[in-house]
Amino acid sequence: MSAPSADLPTPDTFAHALLAWFDVHGRKDLPWQRNRNAYRVWLSEVMLQQTQVRTVIPYFERFVAALPTLAGLASTEQDRVLALWSGLGYYSRARNLQRAAQICVEQHDGDLPRDIEALSALPGIGRSTAAAILAQAFGERHAILDGNVRRVLARWHGVRGWPGGSAAQRLLWQFADTHTPHERVADYTQAIMDLGATLCARSRPQCARCPVASGCVARREGLTAVLPEAKPKRVAPTRATTLLIVRDAQGRVLLERRPPTGVWARLWSLPETDDAASAARRLRDHCTLRADSCTALGSFVHTFSHYHLEITPLLFDGIVKPARVGDDPDHGWYARAELAALGLPAPVRRLLESLP
DNA sequence: CAAACGTGGGG
């Protein structure tokens, strides 16, 4: 005999409708949904930060194949982690991921903490990622608020203003929590993201197929094209830089580890310079740059999210290494075949692979 | 709170 309905918690019709839709149309066979464990869920959530599912899938598969456990991630070389992340972008995610793994080994018995506070204290795990991990891996009830959920809730509740603003954020987190059911939290969390990724897309939402269209404020008021409101735009400056391609007689290229802060931090890259003279000084233990062996390759513009970088590659060929080569861990000569194992920025990898 | 942090895809 079930309890009287008056004693049951009020079912949230939003969650109920969404879960019914999820059972038919939701995504249930993504790589991190198979063999589900906290490590795989964590890795996927971090890779998916500001990155689309389609992009993440091959990186996720490669990463878990190489480093299938948290302990393995904690104990491997940072260069290996960066190499596995190479091309995915936002490389602080990779460095934070490994730091967090090491903290788990040292302070949490080798596992991710189940506590939301301890979890979100780990580097690279913020409020939403911590909630997603606990919901997906353990079925714990925590609200998430990523780009998909933000769009769905901004429309459904008719939240005006840019959803990234603090007032809208506070409201959206509150709505997100209110809708999160006490049962089937993992499925619900996946469901609302799937809705945002498919039907409630940024452009041309398919409201006719939406399971929660009847209660949607944006739908009712014709605001689906307006909400969520756009982020205030700012001008993206253009900067210029020169990258040196220094090759020895065997065609190996001199690479340099980038500084620990700034763009492409700690990745291997071509020596970057403002003027050739200072570059020659910086590299003098590894090679001698001769102006008469220099060829200017075609400049190109690499677009970052917040600025444009005009890159001018300068090719120095036939460089003979000096007899004395120090054990500089931040410089090295690499053959083409060795590039795959390096953490290289995407445009640098492209440039090196296109070299004659 | 604003800026920094990558890359690729879609309109």
Add this chain to the structure above:
DNA sequence: TCCCCAAGTTT
């Protein structure tokens, strides 16, 4: 070609 921005976090 250009603009927007995607399963955000850190400083």
